[in-house]
Amino acid sequence: MPGPDVPHALRVLVLGGTTEARRLAESLAGDRRVRVTTSLAGRVAAPRLPPGEVRVGGFGGPHGLAAWMREHRVDALIDATHPFAATMSRNAAEAAAQTHVPLLALRRPGWVAQDGDRWHFAGSLAEAAELLPTLGERVFLTTGRTGLAAFADLDALWFLVRSVDAPEPPCPVRMEVLLDRGPFDLDGEREIIRRHRVDVLVTKDSGGDATAPKLAAAREAGIPVVVVRRPPVPEGVPVARTPDEAVRWVRKLYASG
Known part of the structure; x- marks a missing residue:
């Protein structure tokens, strides 16, 4: 004051x-x-x-x-x-x-791709959903609790959805929810990818350090990342x-x- x-x-x-x-x-x-x-x-x-x-x-x-x-x-x-x-x-x-x-x-x-990254850019969540069936089957979805309707029809894929609060429907049918708030560390992100057998990551280009370790973990695991461009x-x-x-x-x- x-x-x-x-x-x-x-x-x-x-x-x-x-x-x-x-x-x-x-x-x-x-x-x-x-x-x-x-x-x-x-x-x-x-x-x-x-x-x-x-x-x-x-x-x-x-x-x-x-x-x-x-x-x-x-x-x-x-x-x-x-x-x-x-x-x-x-x-x-x-x-x-x-x-x-x-x-x-x-x-x-925003984040910048590094050597070893397998990034696929999308202009929206809907475009990200269109890419997923060609990239993997077990999806680590870190785009927040809203907007999950874009992925609701992908019945053949399994989703691990991480958000601060519970997601809002409609949601994917095959889904597990992980309620957590950043910052996240690299060891934790490695363990999530290993334990849940994640083979593709979806993220918004939020930038910053709090949630960046997931990108390093995906790079180490050699899995593709769908990056939604920011408006x-x-x-x-x-x-x-x-x-x-x-x-x-x-x-x-x-x-x-």
Whole structure:
């Protein structure tokens, strides 16, 4: 919270839910020139709350977000949602345009294939599902609890689905659920692949270190990986790759008045 000697603190709304959003809030919460509020979608039952003010729940689309920003006199908006939260990112861009509030997207870099990787890229979960029958029979599916409908008709395949909370139907018929939250280590990922006889991995290109060990484990095991490409950031929105870059953007805004 800003101190009493900072009457015109910059009000920053962070659309969060990621590790980077939490780290950004931690950095900004210690700056008395800034008042930060982190908004969480509320899709995870027990989220890790960042410091500062926190709100939970949706806004009701871009117009609802714009109305909230006006009501709370938001000076800057940072979209630090998951790289695949495309709808929220579009809503943020529209709300920022409606309110004439500066917008920044905080996106960790995507993963880069290494020697020995057998990656197959897909533009969507549906495209990933089309590839699977040609690649394996025992699938380690790490794309989260939503979107499983894309794989529901693949009756010949067996799925190990890992997610923080229980998946939402429709789901594959032959499925085992592993409820767990990252970060994950390499030994654990190796054991999952070995114990469940996994012969193909499906992942979104989320980037970051917390879930990257599964890629190394797949490389060691020599199994193919279907990588779903991330959607682009809305046109014209500047991008920061790290929380530190986002902090510098905020402080530059404050300095410019």
